[in-house]
Amino acid sequence: MDPLREPLVEIAGVSKHFGAGATRVDALRNIDLTVRRGEVVALLGPSGSGKTTLLNVIGCIIAPTEGRVTLDGEVVFDNHWLRGDLRRLRLDKIGFIFQFHNLLPFLNARDNVALVLTLAGKPAAVAQARAAELLDYLEVGHRAAAMPALLSGGEAQRVAIARALANRPRIILADEPTAALDSKRAGIVMDLLRKLAAEHDACIVAVTHDEKIYDRFDRLFHLRDGILQSQKEKET
Structure with a gap:
């Protein structure tokens, strides 16, 4: 890993517990994690290990x-939220990709992508142009007018990725992005x-x-019982 690459995600001393007393559950315990520009990393571990909580x-x-959470150079949490509008924060900095595409069934592929930009306050023409650009980039532009029910699994996931990229986020979070797909x-x-x-x-x-x-x-990060146990860098 190039140490000069800019950190986009910095997690320092982050813990998360639910409940109190005898019913308290420690979902995360003193997590430190840095992910840099250009990196693609995985969070691994058994069910209940804290992966989704960390995401x-x-x-x-x-x-x-x-704990402290720094995203794209901005400290957004330091034992309390430093941003009042978390919805805007997510729109500005983060793209989400899920196991199931979660496309709105009553909008076509292009409009599913454009909606994110519309919610961010972009004019309709700008939103439509950006959506078309992304679908072309992801080689699914020919399906822009198709409704989600008529898309293949791979096509729908590409549209979902286009939606995640709509506002040019530098941090993309994916929850089981390939679980519904075959190996190819x-x-x-x-x-x-x-x-x-x-x-x-x-x-x-x-x-x-x-x-x-x-x-x-x-890199592969392993969590167990809320503890970040190890990381493994890809062999070159």
Whole structure:
């Protein structure tokens, strides 16, 4: 890993617990994690290990109990939120990709992507142009007018990736992005994510159980019982 590459995600001393007393659950325990520009990293571990909780902390969906979260050079949490409008923060800095595409069934592919830009306050013409550009970039532009029900699994996931990229986020969070795909399509999606990280000066943090794509990550982080136990860098 190039130490001069700019950190986009910095997690320092982050813990998260739910409940209190005898019913308290420590979901995360004193997590330190840095992900740099251009990196594609995985969060691995058994169910209940804290992977999704950590992803949700990075995504500013849940607040840590303690610790500091810095995204794209901005400290956004330091034992309390430093931003009042978390929705705007997510729109500005973060793109989300999920196991299931979650496309709105009553909008076509292009409008599913453009909606994100509209919510961010972009004019309709700008939103439509950016959506078309992204769909072309992801080689699914020919399906821009198709409704989600008529898209293949791989096509729908590409549209979902286009939606995640709409506001040019530098931090992309993926929750089991290939679980619904076969081996060939899973490899294509991961190669695409690596290309996006390199070409868009972004980083990608993915939760996955999909062993067939482990070789597509720069580093593998293992969590167990809320503790970040180890990391493994890809062999070169």
